[in-house]
Amino acid sequence: xxxxxxxxxxxxxxxxxxxxxxxxxxxxxxxxxxxxxxxxxxxxxxxxxxxxxxxxxxxxxxxxxxxxxxxxxxxxxxxxxxxxxxxxxxxxxxxxxxxxxxxxxxxxxxxxxxxxxxxxxxxxxxxxxxxxxxxxxxxxxxxxxxxxxxxxxxxxxxxxxxxxxxxxxxxxxxxxxxxxxxxxxxxxxxxxxxxxxxxxxxxxxxxxxxxxxxxxxxxxxxxxxxxxxxxxxxxxxxxxxxxxxxxxxxxxxxxxxxxxxxxxxxxxxxxxxxxxxxxxxxxxxxxxxxxxxxxxxxxxxxxxxxxxxxxxxxxxxxxxxxxxxxxxxxxxxxxxxxxxxxxxxxxxxxxxxxxxxxxxxxxxxxxxxxxxxxxxxxxxxxxxxxxxxxxxxxxxxxxxxxxxxxxxxxxxxxxxxxxxxxxxxxxxxxxxxxxxxxxxxxxxxxxxxxxxxxxxxxxxxxxx
Numbered sequence: 299x300x301x302x303x304x305x306x307x308x309x310x311x312x313x314x315x316x317x318x319x320x321x322x323x324x325x326x327x328x329x330x331x332x333x334x335x336x337x338x339x340x341x342x343x344x345x346x347x348x349x350x351x352x353x354x355x356x357x358x359x360x361x362x363x364x365x366x367x368x369x370x371x372x373x374x375x376x377x378x379x380x381x382x383x384x385x386x387x388x389x390x391x392x393x394x395x396x397x398x399x400x401x402x403x404x405x406x407x408x409x410x411x412x413x414x415x416x417x418x419x420x421x422x423x424x425x426x427x428x429x430x431x432x433x434x435x436x437x438x439x440x441x442x443x444x445x446x447x448x449x450x451x452x453x454x455x456x457x458x459x460x461x462x463x464x465x466x467x468x469x470x471x472x473x474x475x476x477x478x479x480x481x482x483x484x485x486x487x488x489x490x491x492x493x494x495x496x497x498x499x500x501x502x503x504x505x506x507x508x509x510x511x512x513x514x515x516x517x518x519x520x521x522x523x524x525x526x527x528x529x530x531x532x533x534x535x536x537x538x539x540x541x542x543x544x545x546x547x548x549x550x551x552x553x554x555x556x557x558x559x560x561x562x563x564x565x566x567x568x569x570x571x572x573x574x575x576x577x578x579x580x581x582x583x584x585x586x587x588x589x590x591x592x593x594x595x596x597x598x599x600x601x602x603x604x605x606x607x608x609x610x611x612x613x614x615x616x617x618x619x620x621x622x623x624x625x626x627x628x629x630x631x632x633x634x635x636x637x638x639x640x641x642x643x644x645x646x647x648x649x650x651x652x653x654x655x656x657x658x659x660x661x662x663x664x665x666x667x668x669x670x671x672x673x674x675x676x677x678x679x680x681x682x683x684x685x686x687x688x689x690x691x692x693x694x695x696x697x698x699x700x701x702x703x704x705x706x707x708x709x710x711x712x713x714x715x716x717x718x719x720x721x722x723x724x725x726x727x728x729x730x731x732x733x734x735x736x737x738x739x740x741x742x743x744x745x746x747x748x749x750x751x752x753x754x755x756x757x758x759x760x761x762x
Contacts, residue, residue: 306410325705327422334426358451358498359589365455405524450497453516461519464526557643603668604726607675614655615686619698638751674733681736688743689714692750
């Protein structure tokens, strides 16, 4: 297993080094380190507004969310094996030609991804905070404990999402039953007065019992996921009625209705639409809403709703990645189409799928009893989403899942999204109706995306 693990680690590095250059990709964890280091100097300014314990809770929640989003890989297992790894001829197909058990192959792959993303995200973040700690009056024991608890937060999200996504691929009914059991168990734990989020509880008050329970919460779902996963291809012949013609007719107002209809049909028939909605949208936003609700003593209800709407818009903008993750421009190059034409079709498909965040925000607003602010919340969410799409198109073209790992591109993306987002959130805290000013974002986005068409037309599209 060690030899296989080392081989996969080298393979992962070579893939990213080939796409971005060795130096460029090596700077990615340096960027995370720098962000954590510089952000630590804001602690004296944040503490009067938000207690250190609540800030630590939100930080743990962010790493839990990161683990959830990475762990959803189990949902996309067949697509990744056939469309990404199949093209790259990686060790992930070794079980097909060598006497390597599939469970061992996939377990090694999971361990490799865990170590890889730990080195990419968790370790640089904690190292940056540790270096700044003496300057902001934080004892060095805090970063040491934070390394343990943030790692557990990340692994908890990774194991939970991986387990749930593999159950989902096995049986939709079993998935619904497991979710029901987990919700009942969480309710029972809450009623018993026990902590639900063990890594955060461990950070507040260290105990060996909590530590063992946190480790169990990682190891048990991970072991079950490896036992349940189906690495082999399960492709089989399928027959479908013609959906392209009627759907193209309904999308006739779009520049390329056939291409937009194709994207929607691909998502529907592959089963990715429902799975991505659950694991890449609803699950992360559910976690965000839970932790934002803990800020009730510090923020007004309308402020929490609009902050959540803005974050929903950011996550909704990643729907564009759903549409481009497993596709290359090669097949389109055989047709009388340019890169700009394909980009326009993806934007049209993206516009159709914005019904998902729109319905979600309406439901959350009504359930929160803030119906009076439905219009600004919905406007803010969709405006941020379309603006995020424009920035993503301009910076990454048809390869967002590849180019966003380029440190230069990531920094530009964070600045382009973060600056207007922070300004709008601050204004919405002053008056919820100021969120309507977000309508300027789609206007700016239209100008940005037009420049993106010119930028990417005729360029070679990066990919795996």
